[in-house]
Amino acid sequence: QKEVEQDPGPLSVPEGAIVSLNCTYSNSAFQYFMWYRQYSRKGPELLMYTYSSGNKEDGRFTAQVDKSSKYISLFIRDSQPSDSATYLCAMTPIYNQGGKLIFGQGTELSVKP
Amino acid sequence: DVKVTQSSRYLVKRTGEKVFLECVQDMDHENMFWYRQDPGLGLRLIYFSYDVKMKEKGDIPEGYSVSREKKERFSLILESASTNQTSMYLCASSVTGNSNQPQHFGDGTRLSIL
Numbered sequence: 001q002k003e004v005e006q007d008p009g010p011l012s013v014p015e016g017a018i019v020s021l022n023c024t025y026s027n028s029a030f031q032y033f034m035w036y037r038q039y040s041r042k043g044p045e046l047l048m049y050t051y052s053s054g055n056k057e058d059g060r061f062t063a064q065v066d067k068s069s070k071y072i073s074l075f076i077r078d079s080q081p082s083d084s085a086t087y088l089c090a091m092t093p094i095y096n097q098g099g100k101l102i103f104g105q106g107t108e109l110s111v112k113p
Numbered sequence: 114d115v116k117v118t119q120s121s122r123y124l125v126k127r128t129g130e131k132v133f134l135e136c137v138q139d140m141d142h143e144n145m146f147w148y149r150q151d152p153g154l155g156l157r158l159i160y161f162s163y164d165v166k167m168k169e170k171g172d173i174p175e176g177y178s179v180s181r182e183k184k185e186r187f188s189l190i191l192e193s194a195s196t197n198q199t200s201m202y203l204c205a206s207s208v209t210g211n212s213n214q215p216q217h218f219g220d221g222t223r224l225s226i227l
Contacts, residue, residue, distance in 0.1 A: 008153070031213065032213040034215055036218075041220075041221075041223075042220050042221070043117070043203055043205075043218035043219050043220045043221050044156075044203070044218045045218070046215045046217070049215050088155075088156070090215075090216075092213045093213070094213055095213070096212075096213065097163070097169070098144055098161050098162070098163040098169055099143075099144040099161075099163065099207040099208070099209070099212045099213070099214060099216070100146075100158065100161065100171075101215075101216055103155060103156045104155065105153075105154075105155035106155055106156075
């Protein structure tokens with residue numbers, strides 16, 4: 001079993017829809033959680049960075065962490081065609097050798113006009 | 114602003130060649146990483162380094178080596194390229210040693226081995 005599970009999709013939604021992207025994990029030591037967005041033929045870019053449980057909002061994006069269920073989510077409100085990309089979750093314990101992150105497989109999202 | 118630069122966006126090499134992929138970061142980061150990304154397999158860590166001249170194996174180090182002679186530069190070496198090493202290679206860096214900081218990525222090198 002992988003430490004981090006993420007549905008690879010692809011996920012296709014109409015413009016304006018609310019999108020929910022999710023990851024589950026097995027290691028209870030994970031404390032820091034990140035979401036990356038990767039456009040085609042580009043490197044991943046950091047979208048959200050959160051610590052422990054709770055919600056964090058940044059514009060149309062909300063990151064949610066439920067440590068009791070070992071489950072994290074990224075919500076995108078009023079989705080736009082420009083949100084079409086692959087979204088990767090990543091996580092790590094408080095201390096880890098060399099700053100390694102554990103990544104999910106990535107979910108491919110397509111927002112149709 | 115954070116900048117990780119990979120020397121080539123696209124590279125075509127032949128089986129058996131020795132291949133060098135270069136990565137430079139300008140943020141004075143201590144940690145640097147090399148990944149490969151393949152459809153259906155996600156990001157897989159090849160090697161990482163948390164200091165100059167230090168290196169650690171990742172999940173798939175076989176067939177690869179690395180070099181970090183200067184803090185800002187991390188090189189990935191394919192000793193004898195094979196067709197199964199055709200992939201997208203991504204370099205990343207992060208701030209300090211044993212940390213929980215985000216990684217910052219370059220735009221990748223798409224390598225084809227013929």
